[in-house]
Amino acid sequence: MRANFIFSEVWIGLRRNLTMTIAVIVTVAIGMALLGIGLMVNSQISGMKDYWADKVEVSVFLCKKNDPFPKCKGSGGVNEEEQTALRALIEGMPQVEQVEFEDAAKAYENFKVQYASNTVLLSAIQVDDMPESFRVKLKDPETYGAVIEQLEGAAGVSNVVNQKKLLENFFGLMEKIRGFALVIAGFLVIAATLLIGNTVRLSAYNRRRETGIMRLVGASNLYIQLPFVMEGVIAGLIGGVLAAVLLIVTKVFLFDGVQGYLGNSQLTWETVASVISLTMVFGVLICVLASFVTLRRYLRV
């Protein structure tokens, strides 16, 4: 096999179809980038699910003095007996694993950490403004229904917040983004396949003299087809490299940017690297397959 012969043929082919080649590269790049983003979001979702799995809790907020919540109207805030009764009620539930009391001071500490950058808000809120709460951890987070129902009616409770519900909304949004990215990626893969098919067909037409002579003098099928397939591979590789750049940019500016809100589930560089290699292999594979299928139709051997 004479490598320099193949490469000069490939180079000529790529240059002769420059506009088509660029179209292929751009389509592959965007398609593979979206596929990669879908995969990255996917790994982010499962990472976050793991992270949150043993942390989700049900927060049972207690009435303060002059609490605006309708359930607290008229009561002067929660009293000692109500609080003990509530704790006994919670601890008596079979679904509950653990319960902790968070007083106003601790709540204020957490609040300050969470909104450290928001000085206006911080200056407006006092320790006394923070509600006290029971933080309830369930054995199985799925069984929140009955727990919440019981607690919402209990005396001295202002409202009950289920973190799991909030997270599920968020995960739902992430899953929509993932689905969207993958569907568009699917369409672009189809577009790339058709474009490559067209490029190879043009290329085969442009080089019909050469390939005719090659067949006549007994060049092997591999030798005749390799330049065409290599054109596809090179376009696919360049597209893959562009997609990799896009994915790195997305990680740095998008994923790392929203990291603060998502909890401590970093999208690691290892994940990004494996996503990039996966999309590259996939992109090149698409190009090779599309080239081969088209060649079988347009390059009689």
Next chain:
Amino acid sequence: MIHFDNVTKVYANQNRPALDHVSVDVDKGEFVFLVGPSGSGKSTFLRLVLKEERPNSGAIHVAGKDLARLSNFKVPHLRRRIGCVFQDFRLLPNKNVYENVAFALEVIGKPRRFIRKVVPEVVELVGLEGKAHRMPDELSGGEQQRVAMARAFVNRPMILLADEPTGNIDPATSIGIMKVLDRINRTGTTVVMATHDAAIVDSMRKRVVELEDGKIVRDQSRGVYGQAY
């Protein structure tokens, strides 16, 4: 070397066979003219030898190989042992004489050293010494056909198939082409040439196989083109 046994070829969407129960034997080192009117099946015969087309019935052996049992994968190896020349030369316009001839060796993966050695020899054999760096459009028709013959012969094939090689060339220049073909034949290469050129056939006094409507109507050693024309 070439053995046709009761070969019939009907092209798709055609009711009349292009070749009709043809049996013929060409021995190693022979020179055979294939003559007959247009549409009589000469080119079809040559395409069958190359396994560019498949017969509908009958058996073809080339260089001892049964073409029906030759896998597609092995067809290129068959074609490396067969050289081809056509009426329209089929040169690559963006390559010079040397490169056109070398192309045939490059694409079957011959080493560069070998190519550098044999290409000038063959260019000289066909009488183009000193013109190796001319482009095809800087050559006459006769010279272009010599390039095509050099390319067909450079891999030392056992068989050379020529389909009306003098069809686009004036009679005087054709004599030079025939001399080259004769020279190639003398190296032991079997030559089969389809032609309409009566003067050439008559002057060469070689074996003549005449086709008409796909049937062999005459097979004559040391023959002439034919009385009817």
